[in-house]
Amino acid sequence: MHEENHYINRIGWLRAAVLGANDGILSTTSLVIGVAAASTGREPVILSALAGLVAGALSMAAGEYVSVSSQSDIEHADLHRERKALTETPEEELIELADIYEKRGLSKELAMKVAEELTRHNALDAHARDELGINEITQPRPFQAAVSSGLSFLAGGILPLCVAFWAPVRDMIYFQYGFAIIFLAILGAISARSGGVSPWKPVMRLCLWGTAAMCVTAGIGYLFGVNAG
Numbered sequence: 588m589h590e591e592n593h594y595i596n597r598i599g600w601l602r603a604a605v606l607g608a609n610d611g612i613l614s615t616t617s618l619v620i621g622v623a624a625a626s627t628g629r630e631p632v633i634l635s636a637l638a639g640l641v642a643g644a645l646s647m648a649a650g651e652y653v654s655v656s657s658q659s660d661i662e663h664a665d666l667h668r669e670r671k672a673l674t675e676t677p678e679e680e681l682i683e684l685a686d687i688y689e690k691r692g693l694s695k696e697l698a699m700k701v702a703e704e705l706t707r708h709n710a711l712d713a714h715a716r717d718e719l720g721i722n723e724i725t726q727p728r729p730f731q732a733a734v735s736s737g738l739s740f741l742a743g744g745i746l747p748l749c750v751a752f753w754a755p756v757r758d759m760i761y762f763q764y765g766f767a768i769i770f771l772a773i774l775g776a777i778s779a780r781s782g783g784v785s786p787w788k789p790v791m792r793l794c795l796w797g798t799a800a801m802c803v804t805a806g807i808g809y810l811f812g813v814n815a816g
Contacts, residue, residue: 592600594814604726604735604739604778605739605774605778606647606651607647607651607735607737607738607739607742607743607794608735608739608740608742608743609642609743609774610643610647610740610743610769611640611643611647611739611740611741611742611744611745611746611772612741612743612744612747612767612771612774612797613702613767613796613797613800613801614639614643614741614744615636615639615643615743615746615747615748615770615782616747616764616766616767616797616801617798617800617804618636618639618649618761618804619632619635619636619639619693619747619748619750619751619759619763620759620760620764620801620804620805621765621804621805621807622635623637623756623759623760623763624760624805628756629751629756631709632751632756632759633748633752635743636744636747636751637748639744640740640741640744640745641750643740643744644737644738644740644741644744645737647732647736647737647739647740648733648734648740650677650736651729651732651733651735651736651737652729652730652732652733654732655727655728655729655733656727656729658727659727659729662721662727665719665721666711666715666719666721669711669714669715669718669719670711672716673710673711674806676697676737677706677710680706680710680714681699681702681703681706682702683718684702684705684706684713684714684717684718685698685699685701685702686698687702687717687718688702688717689704713748730750742772743774745752746764746770747766747767747770748765750763751763760805763785763801764798764805766804767797767801768794768797768798770788771793771794771797772790772793772794774793775789775790775791775792775793775794776789776790792801
């Protein structure tokens, strides 16, 4: 038998995990670089990294939960309206479903026959999938997204925190930047492999945007450090 590997079913947790890990690496590193550029001690750097790590993980988890919950609420509201329409105006809904299949390339007669067959099998499921674009693969899962995002932020943010413990304070900015690029490149390659795509584009995208963010943060920290001096 011919088997195909599809990765669309991973889109929910993979998006949250990549976003969380990327934000953990980038925001924690940028915070450390900004503080390191404005100070000469290790303690402020480590303290800022710890604070950013905890606050960022909680913020990511809460934000992801609220965001995905809002999407879930909208889908449930749409399904409720569709269920009501199927009860009150079943003929109009059948014609609407047949029109969708006809626009996709089926003949008028075949489109109506397919619509009738699917309506008999599960009318709400057919309308949810083909009219609203809702299916179980891309179904929003708020708790899963929140946990995935929060834990991945912690995993990403711990890396620059470890660098802050052992890297020379005088060269902290350069060590943070160098290792952050390595971490982002690894993250891009892992996410690309998990999604079944070529790694070059995700890696370049993460590294370029990461470089831009860290340069801006270092510049702000340097300006504050100069002004403070």
